[in-house]
Amino acid sequence: MNVENVVASTKLADEFDLYKIEAELEGAEYKKEKFPGLVYRVKAPKAAFLIFTSGKIVCTGAKNIEDIRRVIITLAETLKSIGIENIYSEPEIIVQNIVATADFKVDLNLNAVVLGMGMENVEYEPEQFPGVVCRVKKPKVVVLVFSSGKLVVTGGKTVNDCEEGVQVIRKGLEDMGLLSSSGSEQQIAGA
Known part of the structure:
Protein backbone atom coordinates (compact mmCIF):
# COMPACT_ATOMS: atom_id res chain seq x y z
CA MET A 1 0.00 0.00 0.00
CA ASN A 2 1.22 3.50 -0.83
CA VAL A 3 0.04 6.69 0.86
CA GLU A 4 -0.68 9.23 -1.87
CA ASN A 5 -2.06 12.19 0.09
CA VAL A 6 -2.58 13.27 3.68
CA VAL A 7 -5.01 16.07 4.50
CA ALA A 8 -4.76 17.71 7.92
CA SER A 9 -6.08 20.81 9.61
CA THR A 10 -4.89 23.05 12.40
CA LYS A 11 -5.35 26.51 13.83
CA LEU A 12 -2.23 28.69 13.88
CA ALA A 13 -3.69 31.97 15.20
CA ASP A 14 -6.93 33.63 16.29
CA GLU A 15 -7.09 35.46 12.96
CA PHE A 16 -5.06 36.26 9.86
CA ASP A 17 -4.89 39.27 7.57
CA LEU A 18 -4.79 37.36 4.29
CA TYR A 19 -4.02 40.48 2.24
CA LYS A 20 -0.89 41.08 4.33
CA ILE A 21 0.18 37.44 4.02
CA GLU A 22 -0.35 37.54 0.25
CA ALA A 23 1.72 40.73 -0.04
CA GLU A 24 4.60 39.35 2.05
CA LEU A 25 4.65 35.66 1.14
CA GLU A 26 6.08 34.91 -2.29
CA GLY A 27 3.79 32.65 -4.32
CA ALA A 28 0.74 33.14 -2.07
CA GLU A 29 -2.56 33.60 -3.93
CA TYR A 30 -5.66 35.22 -2.47
CA LYS A 31 -8.69 35.94 -4.64
CA LYS A 32 -11.47 36.54 -2.11
CA GLU A 33 -14.17 36.73 -4.80
CA LYS A 34 -13.30 33.20 -6.00
CA PHE A 35 -12.37 31.42 -2.75
CA PRO A 36 -12.41 32.59 0.89
CA GLY A 37 -8.91 31.27 1.65
CA LEU A 38 -5.37 32.04 0.63
CA VAL A 39 -3.53 29.29 -1.29
CA TYR A 40 0.16 28.73 -0.61
CA ARG A 41 2.34 25.90 -1.96
CA VAL A 42 5.70 24.59 -0.77
CA LYS A 43 8.05 22.28 -2.65
CA ALA A 44 10.11 20.40 -0.05
CA PRO A 45 8.29 18.39 1.09
CA LYS A 46 5.57 19.06 -1.45
CA ALA A 47 2.35 20.37 0.11
CA ALA A 48 -0.32 23.02 -0.34
CA PHE A 49 -2.03 25.16 2.28
CA LEU A 50 -5.41 26.79 2.44
CA ILE A 51 -5.13 29.62 4.96
CA PHE A 52 -8.29 31.28 6.29
CA THR A 53 -8.95 34.58 8.10
CA SER A 54 -10.14 32.54 11.12
CA GLY A 55 -6.55 31.37 11.67
CA LYS A 56 -7.41 27.89 10.46
CA ILE A 57 -5.16 26.05 8.02
CA VAL A 58 -5.80 23.01 5.82
CA CYS A 59 -2.70 21.24 4.54
CA THR A 60 -2.84 18.74 1.69
CA GLY A 61 -0.52 16.97 -0.70
CA ALA A 62 2.03 15.50 1.71
CA LYS A 63 2.77 11.77 1.50
CA ASN A 64 3.02 11.13 5.25
CA ILE A 65 2.00 12.53 8.61
CA GLU A 66 5.54 13.52 9.59
CA ASP A 67 5.81 15.70 6.46
CA ILE A 68 2.49 17.35 7.39
CA ARG A 69 3.85 18.23 10.84
CA ARG A 70 7.10 19.51 9.36
CA VAL A 71 5.50 21.77 6.74
CA ILE A 72 2.96 23.20 9.21
CA ILE A 73 5.73 24.09 11.69
CA THR A 74 7.76 25.59 8.83
CA LEU A 75 4.72 27.62 7.72
CA ALA A 76 4.28 28.92 11.29
CA GLU A 77 7.93 30.02 11.36
CA THR A 78 7.61 31.61 7.90
CA LEU A 79 4.52 33.57 8.98
CA LYS A 80 6.39 34.82 12.07
CA SER A 81 9.33 35.86 9.87
CA ILE A 82 7.10 38.07 7.69
CA GLY A 83 5.66 39.85 10.71
CA ILE A 84 2.52 37.86 11.46
CA GLU A 85 2.13 37.93 15.23
CA ASN A 86 0.41 35.68 17.76
CA ILE A 87 1.19 32.41 16.00
CA TYR A 88 0.40 29.48 18.30
CA SER A 89 3.57 27.78 19.52
CA GLU A 90 2.11 24.24 19.65
CA PRO A 91 -0.81 23.92 17.24
CA GLU A 92 -2.96 20.79 17.37
CA ILE A 93 -2.70 19.02 14.02
CA ILE A 94 -5.70 16.84 13.11
CA VAL A 95 -5.51 14.36 10.24
CA GLN A 96 -8.77 14.65 8.31
Missing part, protein backbone atom coordinates in the same frame (compact mmCIF):
# COMPACT_ATOMS: atom_id res chain seq x y z
CA ASN A 97 -8.19 12.17 5.49
CA ILE A 98 -5.57 9.81 4.12
CA VAL A 99 -5.71 8.60 0.52
CA ALA A 100 -3.77 5.43 -0.30
CA THR A 101 -3.47 3.00 -3.19
CA ALA A 102 -2.89 -0.73 -3.37
CA ASP A 103 -2.70 -3.29 -6.16
CA PHE A 104 -3.77 -6.94 -5.97
CA LYS A 105 -2.17 -7.46 -9.41
CA VAL A 106 -5.07 -9.54 -10.66
CA ASP A 107 -7.95 -8.78 -13.04
CA LEU A 108 -11.29 -8.68 -11.25
CA ASN A 109 -14.83 -9.23 -12.51
CA LEU A 110 -16.54 -6.23 -10.90
CA ASN A 111 -20.02 -7.72 -11.31
CA ALA A 112 -18.85 -10.72 -9.23
CA VAL A 113 -17.34 -8.31 -6.67
CA VAL A 114 -20.67 -6.49 -6.30
CA LEU A 115 -22.66 -9.71 -5.95
CA GLY A 116 -20.22 -11.20 -3.46
CA MET A 117 -19.79 -8.11 -1.30
CA GLY A 118 -23.53 -7.56 -0.88
CA MET A 119 -25.48 -4.60 -2.08
CA GLU A 120 -25.89 -2.60 1.14
CA ASN A 121 -22.38 -1.10 1.32
CA VAL A 122 -21.45 -1.32 -2.35
CA GLU A 123 -22.18 0.95 -5.32
CA TYR A 124 -21.43 0.10 -8.91
CA GLU A 125 -22.63 2.18 -11.82
CA PRO A 126 -20.18 1.47 -14.65
CA GLU A 127 -21.79 4.08 -16.92
CA GLN A 128 -20.84 6.78 -14.39
CA PHE A 129 -17.68 5.43 -12.70
CA PRO A 130 -15.43 2.51 -13.68
CA GLY A 131 -14.95 1.10 -10.18
CA VAL A 132 -16.90 -0.49 -7.35
CA VAL A 133 -17.34 1.81 -4.36
CA CYS A 134 -17.13 -0.26 -1.16
CA ARG A 135 -18.00 1.44 2.12
CA VAL A 136 -16.19 -0.39 4.89
CA LYS A 137 -17.79 0.08 8.32
CA LYS A 138 -14.79 -0.79 10.46
CA PRO A 139 -12.47 0.94 9.94
CA LYS A 140 -14.66 3.63 8.42
CA VAL A 141 -13.10 4.00 4.96
CA VAL A 142 -14.19 3.92 1.35
CA VAL A 143 -12.35 1.56 -0.98
CA LEU A 144 -12.62 1.95 -4.74
CA VAL A 145 -12.00 -1.38 -6.47
CA PHE A 146 -11.12 -1.42 -10.17
CA SER A 147 -11.15 -4.31 -12.66
CA SER A 148 -7.34 -4.05 -12.92
CA GLY A 149 -7.08 -5.14 -9.26
CA LYS A 150 -6.05 -1.66 -8.19
CA LEU A 151 -7.60 -0.04 -5.12
CA VAL A 152 -7.92 3.50 -3.86
CA VAL A 153 -8.63 3.90 -0.14
CA THR A 154 -9.94 7.16 1.23
CA GLY A 155 -11.40 8.42 4.48
CA GLY A 156 -8.83 6.90 6.82
CA LYS A 157 -7.59 8.97 9.74
CA THR A 158 -4.50 6.77 10.14
CA VAL A 159 -2.34 4.68 7.82
CA ASN A 160 -3.53 1.66 9.81
CA ASP A 161 -7.16 2.50 8.91
CA CYS A 162 -6.21 2.37 5.23
CA GLU A 163 -4.27 -0.88 5.64
CA GLU A 164 -7.18 -2.49 7.51
CA GLY A 165 -9.60 -1.36 4.78
CA VAL A 166 -7.44 -3.09 2.16
CA GLN A 167 -7.39 -6.24 4.30
CA VAL A 168 -11.21 -6.23 4.64
CA ILE A 169 -11.55 -6.09 0.85
CA ARG A 170 -8.80 -8.70 0.38
CA LYS A 171 -10.55 -11.09 2.76
CA GLY A 172 -13.89 -10.53 1.01
CA LEU A 173 -12.36 -11.22 -2.40
CA GLU A 174 -10.57 -14.33 -1.07
CA ASP A 175 -13.82 -15.61 0.46
CA MET A 176 -15.46 -15.23 -2.96
CA GLY A 177 -12.61 -17.09 -4.64
CA LEU A 178 -11.56 -14.00 -6.63
CA LEU A 179 -8.11 -13.93 -4.98
CA SER A 180 -6.01 -16.83 -3.78
CA SER A 181 -5.04 -16.31 -0.15
CA SER A 182 -1.35 -17.21 -0.45
CA GLY A 183 -0.79 -15.29 -3.70
CA SER A 184 -2.61 -12.17 -2.61
CA GLU A 185 -0.53 -11.87 0.55
CA GLN A 186 2.61 -11.92 -1.56
CA GLN A 187 1.10 -9.43 -3.98
CA ILE A 188 0.06 -7.06 -1.18
CA ALA A 189 3.51 -7.27 0.41
CA GLY A 190 5.02 -6.33 -2.95
CA ALA A 191 2.52 -3.53 -3.62
Whole structure:
Protein backbone atom coordinates (compact mmCIF):
# COMPACT_ATOMS: atom_id res chain seq x y z
CA MET A 1 0.00 0.00 0.00
CA ASN A 2 1.22 3.50 -0.83
CA VAL A 3 0.04 6.69 0.86
CA GLU A 4 -0.68 9.23 -1.87
CA ASN A 5 -2.06 12.19 0.09
CA VAL A 6 -2.58 13.27 3.68
CA VAL A 7 -5.01 16.07 4.50
CA ALA A 8 -4.76 17.71 7.92
CA SER A 9 -6.08 20.81 9.61
CA THR A 10 -4.89 23.05 12.40
CA LYS A 11 -5.35 26.51 13.83
CA LEU A 12 -2.23 28.69 13.88
CA ALA A 13 -3.69 31.97 15.20
CA ASP A 14 -6.93 33.63 16.29
CA GLU A 15 -7.09 35.46 12.96
CA PHE A 16 -5.06 36.26 9.86
CA ASP A 17 -4.89 39.27 7.57
CA LEU A 18 -4.79 37.36 4.29
CA TYR A 19 -4.02 40.48 2.24
CA LYS A 20 -0.89 41.08 4.33
CA ILE A 21 0.18 37.44 4.02
CA GLU A 22 -0.35 37.54 0.25
CA ALA A 23 1.72 40.73 -0.04
CA GLU A 24 4.60 39.35 2.05
CA LEU A 25 4.65 35.66 1.14
CA GLU A 26 6.08 34.91 -2.29
CA GLY A 27 3.79 32.65 -4.32
CA ALA A 28 0.74 33.14 -2.07
CA GLU A 29 -2.56 33.60 -3.93
CA TYR A 30 -5.66 35.22 -2.47
CA LYS A 31 -8.69 35.94 -4.64
CA LYS A 32 -11.47 36.54 -2.11
CA GLU A 33 -14.17 36.73 -4.80
CA LYS A 34 -13.30 33.20 -6.00
CA PHE A 35 -12.37 31.42 -2.75
CA PRO A 36 -12.41 32.59 0.89
CA GLY A 37 -8.91 31.27 1.65
CA LEU A 38 -5.37 32.04 0.63
CA VAL A 39 -3.53 29.29 -1.29
CA TYR A 40 0.16 28.73 -0.61
CA ARG A 41 2.34 25.90 -1.96
CA VAL A 42 5.70 24.59 -0.77
CA LYS A 43 8.05 22.28 -2.65
CA ALA A 44 10.11 20.40 -0.05
CA PRO A 45 8.29 18.39 1.09
CA LYS A 46 5.57 19.06 -1.45
CA ALA A 47 2.35 20.37 0.11
CA ALA A 48 -0.32 23.02 -0.34
CA PHE A 49 -2.03 25.16 2.28
CA LEU A 50 -5.41 26.79 2.44
CA ILE A 51 -5.13 29.62 4.96
CA PHE A 52 -8.29 31.28 6.29
CA THR A 53 -8.95 34.58 8.10
CA SER A 54 -10.14 32.54 11.12
CA GLY A 55 -6.55 31.37 11.67
CA LYS A 56 -7.41 27.89 10.46
CA ILE A 57 -5.16 26.05 8.02
CA VAL A 58 -5.80 23.01 5.82
CA CYS A 59 -2.70 21.24 4.54
CA THR A 60 -2.84 18.74 1.69
CA GLY A 61 -0.52 16.97 -0.70
CA ALA A 62 2.03 15.50 1.71
CA LYS A 63 2.77 11.77 1.50
CA ASN A 64 3.02 11.13 5.25
CA ILE A 65 2.00 12.53 8.61
CA GLU A 66 5.54 13.52 9.59
CA ASP A 67 5.81 15.70 6.46
CA ILE A 68 2.49 17.35 7.39
CA ARG A 69 3.85 18.23 10.84
CA ARG A 70 7.10 19.51 9.36
CA VAL A 71 5.50 21.77 6.74
CA ILE A 72 2.96 23.20 9.21
CA ILE A 73 5.73 24.09 11.69
CA THR A 74 7.76 25.59 8.83
CA LEU A 75 4.72 27.62 7.72
CA ALA A 76 4.28 28.92 11.29
CA GLU A 77 7.93 30.02 11.36
CA THR A 78 7.61 31.61 7.90
CA LEU A 79 4.52 33.57 8.98
CA LYS A 80 6.39 34.82 12.07
CA SER A 81 9.33 35.86 9.87
CA ILE A 82 7.10 38.07 7.69
CA GLY A 83 5.66 39.85 10.71
CA ILE A 84 2.52 37.86 11.46
CA GLU A 85 2.13 37.93 15.23
CA ASN A 86 0.41 35.68 17.76
CA ILE A 87 1.19 32.41 16.00
CA TYR A 88 0.40 29.48 18.30
CA SER A 89 3.57 27.78 19.52
CA GLU A 90 2.11 24.24 19.65
CA PRO A 91 -0.81 23.92 17.24
CA GLU A 92 -2.96 20.79 17.37
CA ILE A 93 -2.70 19.02 14.02
CA ILE A 94 -5.70 16.84 13.11
CA VAL A 95 -5.51 14.36 10.24
CA GLN A 96 -8.77 14.65 8.31
CA ASN A 97 -8.19 12.17 5.49
CA ILE A 98 -5.57 9.81 4.12
CA VAL A 99 -5.71 8.60 0.52
CA ALA A 100 -3.77 5.43 -0.30
CA THR A 101 -3.47 3.00 -3.19
CA ALA A 102 -2.89 -0.73 -3.37
CA ASP A 103 -2.70 -3.29 -6.16
CA PHE A 104 -3.77 -6.94 -5.97
CA LYS A 105 -2.17 -7.46 -9.41
CA VAL A 106 -5.07 -9.54 -10.66
CA ASP A 107 -7.95 -8.78 -13.04
CA LEU A 108 -11.29 -8.68 -11.25
CA ASN A 109 -14.83 -9.23 -12.51
CA LEU A 110 -16.54 -6.23 -10.90
CA ASN A 111 -20.02 -7.72 -11.31
CA ALA A 112 -18.85 -10.72 -9.23
CA VAL A 113 -17.34 -8.31 -6.67
CA VAL A 114 -20.67 -6.49 -6.30
CA LEU A 115 -22.66 -9.71 -5.95
CA GLY A 116 -20.22 -11.20 -3.46
CA MET A 117 -19.79 -8.11 -1.30
CA GLY A 118 -23.53 -7.56 -0.88
CA MET A 119 -25.48 -4.60 -2.08
CA GLU A 120 -25.89 -2.60 1.14
CA ASN A 121 -22.38 -1.10 1.32
CA VAL A 122 -21.45 -1.32 -2.35
CA GLU A 123 -22.18 0.95 -5.32
CA TYR A 124 -21.43 0.10 -8.91
CA GLU A 125 -22.63 2.18 -11.82
CA PRO A 126 -20.18 1.47 -14.65
CA GLU A 127 -21.79 4.08 -16.92
CA GLN A 128 -20.84 6.78 -14.39
CA PHE A 129 -17.68 5.43 -12.70
CA PRO A 130 -15.43 2.51 -13.68
CA GLY A 131 -14.95 1.10 -10.18
CA VAL A 132 -16.90 -0.49 -7.35
CA VAL A 133 -17.34 1.81 -4.36
CA CYS A 134 -17.13 -0.26 -1.16
CA ARG A 135 -18.00 1.44 2.12
CA VAL A 136 -16.19 -0.39 4.89
CA LYS A 137 -17.79 0.08 8.32
CA LYS A 138 -14.79 -0.79 10.46
CA PRO A 139 -12.47 0.94 9.94
CA LYS A 140 -14.66 3.63 8.42
CA VAL A 141 -13.10 4.00 4.96
CA VAL A 142 -14.19 3.92 1.35
CA VAL A 143 -12.35 1.56 -0.98
CA LEU A 144 -12.62 1.95 -4.74
CA VAL A 145 -12.00 -1.38 -6.47
CA PHE A 146 -11.12 -1.42 -10.17
CA SER A 147 -11.15 -4.31 -12.66
CA SER A 148 -7.34 -4.05 -12.92
CA GLY A 149 -7.08 -5.14 -9.26
CA LYS A 150 -6.05 -1.66 -8.19
CA LEU A 151 -7.60 -0.04 -5.12
CA VAL A 152 -7.92 3.50 -3.86
CA VAL A 153 -8.63 3.90 -0.14
CA THR A 154 -9.94 7.16 1.23
CA GLY A 155 -11.40 8.42 4.48
CA GLY A 156 -8.83 6.90 6.82
CA LYS A 157 -7.59 8.97 9.74
CA THR A 158 -4.50 6.77 10.14
CA VAL A 159 -2.34 4.68 7.82
CA ASN A 160 -3.53 1.66 9.81
CA ASP A 161 -7.16 2.50 8.91
CA CYS A 162 -6.21 2.37 5.23
CA GLU A 163 -4.27 -0.88 5.64
CA GLU A 164 -7.18 -2.49 7.51
CA GLY A 165 -9.60 -1.36 4.78
CA VAL A 166 -7.44 -3.09 2.16
CA GLN A 167 -7.39 -6.24 4.30
CA VAL A 168 -11.21 -6.23 4.64
CA ILE A 169 -11.55 -6.09 0.85
CA ARG A 170 -8.80 -8.70 0.38
CA LYS A 171 -10.55 -11.09 2.76
CA GLY A 172 -13.89 -10.53 1.01
CA LEU A 173 -12.36 -11.22 -2.40
CA GLU A 174 -10.57 -14.33 -1.07
CA ASP A 175 -13.82 -15.61 0.46
CA MET A 176 -15.46 -15.23 -2.96
CA GLY A 177 -12.61 -17.09 -4.64
CA LEU A 178 -11.56 -14.00 -6.63
CA LEU A 179 -8.11 -13.93 -4.98
CA SER A 180 -6.01 -16.83 -3.78
CA SER A 181 -5.04 -16.31 -0.15
CA SER A 182 -1.35 -17.21 -0.45
CA GLY A 183 -0.79 -15.29 -3.70
CA SER A 184 -2.61 -12.17 -2.61
CA GLU A 185 -0.53 -11.87 0.55
CA GLN A 186 2.61 -11.92 -1.56
CA GLN A 187 1.10 -9.43 -3.98
CA ILE A 188 0.06 -7.06 -1.18
CA ALA A 189 3.51 -7.27 0.41
CA GLY A 190 5.02 -6.33 -2.95
CA ALA A 191 2.52 -3.53 -3.62
